[in-house]
Amino acid sequence: MRTDTLIYSLASAIRFWRGTVVNSPRKAMPAQLLKLYDMEGCPYCRLVREQLTELDLDVMILPCPKKGSRFRAEAQRIGGKQQFPFLIDDNTGTQLYGSDAIMDYLHQTYPSDEAGPPMFRPLAHATSKLASMLVIAVLGMAGLKRRPSKEAAQPLELYAFESSPFSKPVRARLCELELPYILRNSGKGAWKEVGRATLGGEDNLQATQGSTINRDALARHTGRVQVPYLVDANTGEALFESLDIVRYLDRTYSLKTATQAQAAT
Ligand SMILES: N[C@@H](CCC(=O)N[C@@H](CS)C(=O)NCC(=O)O)C(=O)O
Known part of the structure; x- marks a missing residue:
């Protein structure tokens, strides 16, 4: 198993796998996309993203890594x-x-029809900080530190859910590269789906059809329900597989040398 997958899985276990299953599938998204100025490695941001998964809400992520030069000033100006x-x-x-x-x-x-178990806030904060510390201790400043990058004219789109250990490295890189993206939250429709990495083939797709707006869209457009899935309208690229996505982002947007980017994957 990849080290990052193991560490991100442990971090999600520390958080009791919150941010995995939607409480009740949303019939429609709010008219205007929510916007979140976010730092992937921040434990407080994680709690909000977990809830967005459980509430089945899409959100525009505006990444603000340490020393970020793109959206930090904007957040300051507005807030x-x-x-x-x-x-x-x-x-x-x-x-x-x-x-x-x-x-x-x-x-x-x-509100969702079936609210999930409430988060006991002191425990939520403590475990989220512990999960962040574990990631920093083993993986360094993943999702926290800016990497010089080219700007994307249009936001990218990412199908993912918060606790997914494969979605996490992609979100970390999008944050480091300060690339804005529409997070198409694709939480699982039920706990019984947990552990099934991919749904494909007619039977499985039948089971997942309509389970959530975004899972349904994935099944329709790709014939597969698997996250992370990245769509980049800037280049027309659309791809599965976390390692391939991270490599694509580095190749397309990172201003680091190819060797440095390769070493980082
Ligand atoms: N009580 C706040 C704390 C948020 C907080 O401390 N966020 C840190 C990141 S983890 C931050 O914004 N630091 C400023 C910075 O990174 O520039 C909350 O719950 O949202």
Whole structure:
């Protein structure tokens, strides 16, 4: 098993695999995409992203790694400080800092039919910090430190769910490269689907059809329900497989030399 997969799996286990299963599939997304100024490796941002998976909500991620030069200044201009997570919801004219305030807001504004077990906040904060520390200890500043990159004219699109150990390295690289992306949250429709990496073939696709908006879209467009899946409208590229996606991002957007990028994968 890859070291990063093992570490990200352990981190998700520490978080009790929150951010895996949707509470109840959403019938439609909010009219305006939510926006989250986010740092992938930040434990508070993780809690918000877990909830977005469980509430089955898409979100525009505006990555703000340490020393980031693209969206940090924007967050400061709009909200007054560089603190992450920072949520903007144009559907209600809301701007919020603070993971607890954001989670309370999302819970009230976008309730689901079957709310999942409530997060006991002190435990959520403690375990999320522990998960981040584990990742930093073994994988370094993954998802925290800026890598010089070319700008993308249009946001990329990523089908993923928060706890997925294969989605995590892709989100980490998108954050490091400061590439904005629409996170198409694709949480599993039920706990019984956990552990099944890929759904393909007619029987499996029948089972997953309509389970969530994004899983349904994946099945329709690709014939496969597997995450991560990246779509890049800038180049017309669309691909599965975390390692291939990270290599694609480095090749296309990183300003590091090819050798450095190769060493980092
Ligand atoms: N209480 C806040 C704490 C958020 C926080 O401390 N975020 C850190 C990142 S983990 C941050 O924004 N640091 C400033 C920076 O990275 O520039 C919350 O729950 O959202």
